[in-house]
Amino acid sequence: MAREGRAGPRRRPVEPFLWLLFSGGGMAAAVLVPVLVLLFGVVFPLAGGPPYDHLRAVAAHPLTRVALLGLAVLAFFHWAHRFRFAVEHGLGLGRLDRLIAPLCYGAALAGSAAAAHVLFLTL
Amino acid sequence: MSAEPAMRAAETAGESIVLRVSRYLPGRDAEPVPRDYEVPLREEWSVLDGLNHVKDVLDGSLAYRWSCRMGICGSCGMTVNGEPRLTCGTFLSEFAPGPVVVEPLRGFAVIRDLVVDIEPFLGKLASVTPWLVRNGAEPPPDAEFAQTPEQLGAYKQFSMCINCMLCYSACPVYALDEDFLGPAAIALAQRYNLDSRDMGAAARFDVLAAAGGVWDCTYVGECSAACPKGVDPAGAIQQYKLTAAMETVRRFLLPKGAR
Amino acid sequence: MTAPDDTAARYRRPVPVLWWTGRRPYLLFMIREFSSVFVAWSVVYLLLLVRAVAAGPAAYRGFMELSASWWMLALNVAALALTLFHTITWFVVTPKAVAVRVLGVRLPAFMVAGPLYTAWIAVSAFVVWLLVR
Known part of the structure; x- marks a missing residue:
């Protein structure tokens, strides 16, 4: 039945965990991201942002760091999952799943590491 | 004898519409x-x-499938002006002044004219163990299985499927990958998984959560938009993803003996 | 009449590579999936901001100047539009994708979507309060 080039049963064990990360990221991003983009991407650049000391105090609070790391990890895996299927289905590259999937989730993993570095080692 | 040609003349004198029919004769x-x-x-x-x-x-040579003319046999699904439709429930006047483009259901191999090969679909349906599994707890033949309205309600929606295959025709994932189990088969699996009398969920998990199963679905949602019976196979698939993910986590966390 | 060859002469309609461009629901689906790129970009942008804040007041001022440049503003307006599209599509599909049952009866969609929109508004209001108080 299975056609050549298909990933076969290999895809089974990790797929549910990737889907849970994707779903968690979708929910976290839906609730948090629009307001953050609105404020930091549009309103503050046009109308002036909060004073430096206040922003630093908010950002450096342990709860903020944990929340932002959680958002970053989930949002990156959300992107990885959707981008993987958008490329595989949208460009007809499903046979390259063995290549595309590791690249996407690998990028999400690298992004998560970078987020942890920024939030817990530089701040 | 003379009445019939007169009627024909009356018909042709009235309004008409062009049916642009896809014809295919192998060979x-x-x-x-x-x-x-x-x-x-x-x-x-x-x-x-x-x-x-x-x-x-x-033209008597035109080949197509149909039976009941009332939206219940699921035979007459075709692509009408690009959309998967039951042709018995789609009216010519919707497309006036025409033409009405009639093609075979997309996503399936065409055998002739408007007739597609349904064997792969039937194979997928059969692969999800679409019957009540009792695991050795078979009751006597004269026993009744009473269900509450809530227990019936849990799966009733998914039992309304008429196997018309419009959902497969609307599904781009199936069009790209014929190994994908597809909307109707997964909804059918859920019809039994959610039945209080059934004990076959573990066996179906091995099919639904394998490659070609629910994880290939990206929730385009067009299967549910195409469904003439309100089954919502897209919802069935996503709901099963959560069930399967939780089951996977459970198996992952629990030692083998405790499952 | 000879029996038709059962396997050789089937016609398979090829799927166009850009199949999602030809039909509105497919195009909307692809935009929905593509919104994830802007979700990721938004988080990257936030992390760049945090990095600037960590580097001191001068770096923060520099970042604010960069964020006020026309192309960065344009990028973030697009990000705002697509992340809003993400939120709305996410809240539209969630009640269909998750069957919440209370006492054996499945809750109607609005009773699942209602709390989601409420949480969205509450979290957004909290973030605004936290930053501009």
Whole structure:
């Protein structure tokens, strides 16, 4: 039945965990991201942002760091999952799943590491 | 004797609409060729009535499937102006002044004209163990399985499927990968998984959560939009993803003996 | 009449590579999936901001100047539009994708979507309060 080039049963064990990360990221991003983009991407650049000391105090609070790391990890895996299927289905590259999937989730993993570095080692 | 030609004349004198029908004869055609037929445009005529007119009056060689004419047999699904539809429930007047483009269901191999190969679909249906599994707890033949309205309600929606395959035709994932189990088969699996009398969920998990199963679905949602019976196979698939993910986590966390 | 060859002469309609461009629901689906790129970009942008804040007041001022440049503003307006599209599509599909049952009866969609929109508004209001108080 299975056609050549298909990933076969290999895809089974990790797929549910990737889907849970994707779903968690979708929910976290839906609730948090629009307001953050609105404020930091549009309103503050046009109308002036909060004073430096206040922003630093908010950002450096342990709860903020944990929340932002959680958002970053989930949002990156959300992107990885959707981008993987958008490329595989949208460009007809499903046979390259063995290549595309590791690249996407690998990028999400690298992004998560970078987020942890920024939030817990530089701040 | 003279009444029939007179009626024909009256018909042709009235409004008509062009049916642009996809014709394919293996051996003769390398690919389907559209052919136009002018059929009477009547308010109460469905696309299927138009096709029957073609077959009865204009060209008896046209091949297509149909049976009940009332949206329950699931035989007459075709692509009408690009959309998967039951031709018995799609009216010619919707497309006036025409033409009405009638093609075979997309996503399936065409055998001839508007007839597609349904064998792969039937194989998928059979693969999800679509019956009540009792695991050795078979009750005596005269026993009744009482269900509360809530227990019936849990799966009733998914039992309304008529196997018309419109959902497969609307699904781009299936069009790209014929190994994908697909909307109707997964909804059918859920119909039994959610039945309080059934004990087969573990066996179905091995099919639904394997490659080609629910994880290939990206929730385009068009299967549910195409469904003429309100089954919502897209919802069934996503709901099963959560069930399967939780089951996977459970198996991952629990030691083998405790499952 | 000879029996038709059962396997050789089937016609398979090829799927166009850009199949999602030809039909509105497919195009909307692809935009929905593509919104994830802007979700990721938004988080990257936030992390760049945090990095600037960590580097001191001068770096923060520099970042604010960069964020006020026309192309960065344009990028973030697009990000705002697509992340809003993400939120709305996410809240539209969630009640269909998750069957919440209370006492054996499945809750109607609005009773699942309602709390989601409420949480969205509450979290957004909290973030605004936290930053501009």
